Structures are given as structure tokens and as C-alpha cells.
Amino acid sequence: MSLHLVELPMQLRSLHLWAGQRGLSDVSDEGMALHHVLGEAFGPAMLQPFRMMVAPRSRVGTLYAYSRRNADELRDTGKGSLTPGLAEVVQLDRLRSLPRAAESWTAGQRLGFDLRTRPVIRLASARDGRTESGAKVRFRKGAEIDAFLAAALLDDGSTREAVYLNWLAERLAPTAELDHETSRLASFRRSIVQRNGRRIEGPDATLHGTLTITDPDAFTRLLARGVGRHRAYGFGMLLLRPPQRRRIC
Structure with a gap:
């Protein structure tokens, strides 16, 4: 399949003004505004x-994305559809891309990654439990909850990092294998997103690590699809890096 890594600078002030004009200024996650802009x-x-990606105190962010169209095709589309307001947010003249086709990879190739994800699962049955603050709660069947909280309901004693890495390994397989020794939970916070008019709190985790490709064609499709839930709102993109070093205990 044809796949391209796209790099697009965006003016943050213009993004926030545009979001406010569209009634999105009260949404706590920037991913919602970006979803509509793109x-x-x-x-x-x-x-x-x-x-x-936004550097500290920067007025310009850099958006990375995967697309089946290259930079020239995307610019042609944007030129025909941008409004004056959007043109202040999206800097089409600085849009660039690189091919990420299946031919780029080989079985057994090791790659590092940087992944912002929302590691949640859906419960197969209703369960009683507690939130992370300790409050008692009844989780309904099909509820979307933090994978770490789900593990805690089973009292398996796993750390948050171990749960999230296992969660990721399951979603990479059988396309790629996760190297647990060089992978880690780089940052974690809880954030609120808005979906279908509902405000939903959940995990917001960044994972750094190394994987080994087992199926190049399927790996390209994985890049295009993304990992986990909320992929249309800034989660789930595997940014590729050189392989990570093993941690020294």
C-alpha cells in the first residue's frame, strides 16, 4: 500500500482562535480541534x-501524520478547500512528506518508537470495583476503562508500566514484537476528551521503546491504522525512531 509520513507546521494561536469561532474552545483536548481542522x-x-508536537513556549506546533497521499496531493486538496481562517492555521507551503511503503521494512528489522496512546479496554461483563481515587463504582458491561484499572480489578499486582506494555504488545502482534527490555512508560497523566457530546476522563500515556517487524506489509497497515482507541483525535500514531538502548538497572 502507498503510505506517507506527513509533517505540517501549525500556528497555535490561530488554531485556538479558529477552535473558539467553531465553538470548540471549551473542549479540553486539543485533539478535537485538530480533528476538525484536518x-x-x-x-x-x-x-x-x-x-x-509542541516545544516549550513555542508559538508553532508540528503535526505529524500518516496519509495515503503525498505532500503535493495534499497541497492540491488544501488549496481548493481552505477558508481564510483555516489558511492561517495550516501552513500549506511548509507541508512535507516522506514515503513509508511496505518496501521500507524487512522482517526482523528493529525500530524504536514514540507513541502517545489511550490504553483502555472494554469490559466483557459488568464488575464492581474502585476508581483510582478509591471510590466504589459499578462498571457496566462494555464500559471503556483504563487497562491498568482493569488489571487492578483482577488483583494481579502488575505495575502501570507493565500493564501498558502488555496492552501494547497485544496490539502490535502478529505484525511486530515488542521488546520489553528496551520499552518504558515515558509519561502518564489523566486527561478529558469529548466524544459525542460526552466528557470522558481516561489515561493519556506516552510509551517509548523498540519493536521488531515480523510482517512488513501488515506493519505498514498498522502504521496507517494506528494503535488503540481515539486514533482520530491525536492518539495511536507510531512515530518511528532508532532502536532504544536497554535500561541499566
Whole structure:
């Protein structure tokens, strides 16, 4: 399949002004505003999954995304559909891309990764439990909950890092194998997202590590699809890096 890594600078102040004009200023997750910006500029799911990277105190962010279209094709689409407001947010003249086709990879190849993800699972049955604050709660069947909280319901004693790495390994397989020794939970917080008019709190984790490709074609499809839930809102993009070093205990 044809796949490209896209890099797109975005003016943050203009993004926030545009979001406010569209009634999105009260949404706590920036991913919602970016979801709408990209959809209106390039078409639904054309740049997905994506990840916004912003340096401290910077006025410009860099959005990375995977797309089946290259930079020239995306610019042509944007030129025909951008409104004046969107043109202040999206810097089309600085949009760039690199091919990420299946031919780029080989079985057995090791790659590092940087992944922002929302590690949640859906419960197969209703359960009684406690939130992380200790409050008693009844989880309904099909509820989307933090994978670490689900593990805690089973009292298996696993750390948050171990749970999230196992969660990731299951979603990489059989396309790639996760190297647990060089992978770690780089950061964690809880964040609120808005979906279908509902505000949902959940885990917001960044994982760094190394994987080994087992199926190059399937790996390319995995990059295009993303990992986990909320992939259309800034989660689930595997940014590739050199392989990580093993941690020294």
C-alpha cells in the first residue's frame, strides 16, 4: 500500500482562535480541534493517525501524520478547500512528506518508537470495583476503562508500566514484537476528551521503546491504522525512531 509520513507546521494561536469561532474552545483536548481542522482542510481521515508536537513556549506546533497521499496531493486538496481562517492555521507551503511503503521494512528489522496512546479496554461483563481515587463504582458491561484499572480489578499486582506494555504488545502482534527490555512508560497523566457530546476522563500515556517487524506489509497497515482507541483525535500514531538502548538497572 502507498503510505506517507506527513509533517505540517501549525500556528497555535490561530488554531485556538479558529477552535473558539467553531465553538470548540471549551473542549479540553486539543485533539478535537485538530480533528476538525484536518477534516475540513484535507478531507475525513486523510491525515490519521496524527500527533501534535509542541516545544516549550513555542508559538508553532508540528503535526505529524500518516496519509495515503503525498505532500503535493495534499497541497492540491488544501488549496481548493481552505477558508481564510483555516489558511492561517495550516501552513500549506511548509507541508512535507516522506514515503513509508511496505518496501521500507524487512522482517526482523528493529525500530524504536514514540507513541502517545489511550490504553483502555472494554469490559466483557459488568464488575464492581474502585476508581483510582478509591471510590466504589459499578462498571457496566462494555464500559471503556483504563487497562491498568482493569488489571487492578483482577488483583494481579502488575505495575502501570507493565500493564501498558502488555496492552501494547497485544496490539502490535502478529505484525511486530515488542521488546520489553528496551520499552518504558515515558509519561502518564489523566486527561478529558469529548466524544459525542460526552466528557470522558481516561489515561493519556506516552510509551517509548523498540519493536521488531515480523510482517512488513501488515506493519505498514498498522502504521496507517494506528494503535488503540481515539486514533482520530491525536492518539495511536507510531512515530518511528532508532532502536532504544536497554535500561541499566
